Amino acid sequence: MEKIRLILDDVMEGNIVVLEKGLSPEEQSRLIEMTMMEISPDGFSGIEMETYSAREGQSSPGFFGKLLGKKGPGARMTVIGPANQMKTIKKDKDLISAWVSSR
Amino acid sequence: MNLFIRTKKRLSRFLSAFLKKRQSRIGIYGPPNAGKTTLSNRIVRDWTGDALGPVSEIPHETRRARRKEGITISNQNGNSLTLDIVDTPGVTTKIDYQEFVEYGIEKEEAIKRAREATEGVAEAMHWLREDIDGVIYMLDATLDPFTQVNIMLVGIIESRDLPVLIVANKIDLPDAAPQRIMKAFPQHPVIAISGLEGDNMEELYEHMLKVFG
Numbered sequence: 001m002e003k004i005r006l007i008l009d010d011v012m013e014g015n016i017v018v019l020e021k022g023l024s025p026e027e028q029s030r031l032i033e034m035t036m037m038e039i040s041p042d043g044f045s046g047i048e049m050e051t052y053s054a055r056e057g058q059s060s061p062g063f064f065g066k067l068l069g070k071k072g073p074g075a076r077m078t079v080i081g082p083a084n085q086m087k088t089i090k091k092d093k094d095l096i097s098a099w100v101s102s103r
Numbered sequence: 104m105n106l107f108i109r110t111k112k113r114l115s116r117f118l119s120a121f122l123k124k125r126q127s128r129i130g131i132y133g134p135p136n137a138g139k140t141t142l143s144n145r146i147v148r149d150w151t152g153d154a155l156g157p158v159s160e161i162p163h164e165t166r167r168a169r170r171k172e173g174i175t176i177s178n179q180n181g182n183s184l185t186l187d188i189v190d191t192p193g194v195t196t197k198i199d200y201q202e203f204v205e206y207g208i209e210k211e212e213a214i215k216r217a218r219e220a221t222e223g224v225a226e227a228m229h230w231l232r233e234d235i236d237g238v239i240y241m242l243d244a245t246l247d248p249f250t251q252v253n254i255m256l257v258g259i260i261e262s263r264d265l266p267v268l269i270v271a272n273k274i275d276l277p278d279a280a281p282q283r284i285m286k287a288f289p290q291h292p293v294i295a296i297s298g299l300e301g302d303n304m305e306e307l308y309e310h311m312l313k314v315f316g
């Protein structure tokens with residue numbers, strides 16, 4: 001579960017992690033468990049994540065949908081960040097797109 | 104002689120523990136405040152007369168999983184099933200003690216609750232991988248079912264091939280929309296109930312006999 005550890009360490013430092021392949025159910029389950037063990041008062045309060053998929057025929061694919069659409073149907077992407085910061089990031093779309101394309 | 108008897112006793116205890124088929128352990132999972140403890144209490148009360156744990160409108164009321172063993176459910180056709188019911192803490196990916204403070208709880212107690220809740224959720228996730236034989240996944244039917252936690256949890260349950268029943272709870276409330284839950288999870292049976300009022304419990308028990316039997 002080295003992968004989960006790395007993701008969580010990154011998020012705990014305040015970063016947003018974008019995973020192009022998403023996480024398996026087993027990994028998601030471990031991520032929740034590990035996240036719980038890292039929460040502390042006035043410190044880290046957990047994560048938020050969202051999975052975006054590029055579905056065919058979607059009327060308004062949205063920002064991530066459009067981004068994924070280029071990768072073809074069925075593509076998925078998972079975004080994981082510190083709790084309560086995802087909303088601001090969703091608003092700041094330019095920031096995310098810059099971040100994604102720089103990887 | 105004495106030693107022989109003692110050894111024999113120990114051996115038979117070992118064998119019976121080994122051979123006894125473990126009862127199905129049914130975990131009641133779902134987001135905080137869905138009504139898991141209310142339902143667990145009702146199931147336990149309906150079939151044994153006891154209760155399982157306290158209920159509250161404050162999220163994370165249940166912070167440690169509670170188990171009631173050996174509950175036998177039956178119907179008029181003579182079908183019956185004995186299982187253990189495990190009431191789990193509401194699953195979430197974030198917990199901030201400030202949430203409790205907002206409910207008027209003192210800081211020190213709030214910090215303690217938050218800590219207990221994180222440990223409880225970690226434990227519930229661990230059990231889901233190791234120790235649970237079937238799941239009742241509970242949702243508040245007045246809320247949007249398409250949350251990341253719900254999608255993740257149902258995905259985790261499916262990946263373990265566990266038998267699952269989805270419960271659309273709180274149908275006594277005017278805003279309840281169980282159809283929304285049925286649409287969200289068409290691959291699973293969805294039973295609309297009110298755990299509080301006891302509406303539609305017979306249908307839930309029928310499905311439990313079918314799915315977990």
Ligand SMILES: Nc1nc2c(ncn2[C@@H]2O[C@H](COP(=O)(O)OP(=O)(O)OP(=O)(O)O)[C@@H](O)[C@H]2O)c(=O)[nH]1
Pocket residue numbers: 134135136137138139140141142157158159160161162163164165166191192193194272273274275276296297298299300
């Ligand atoms: N109207 C209505 N309220 C319900 C129903 N079931 C539970 N509630 C209420 O919802 C709140 C939460 O109920 P609990 O049973 O504590 O929920 P829980 O899922 O165990 O919550 P946590 O342990 O905090 O995760 C309480 O105020 C209950 O009275 C229902 O069927 N209808």
Ligand SMILES: [Mg+2]
Pocket residue numbers: 139140141164165190191192193
């Ligand atoms: Mg509870």
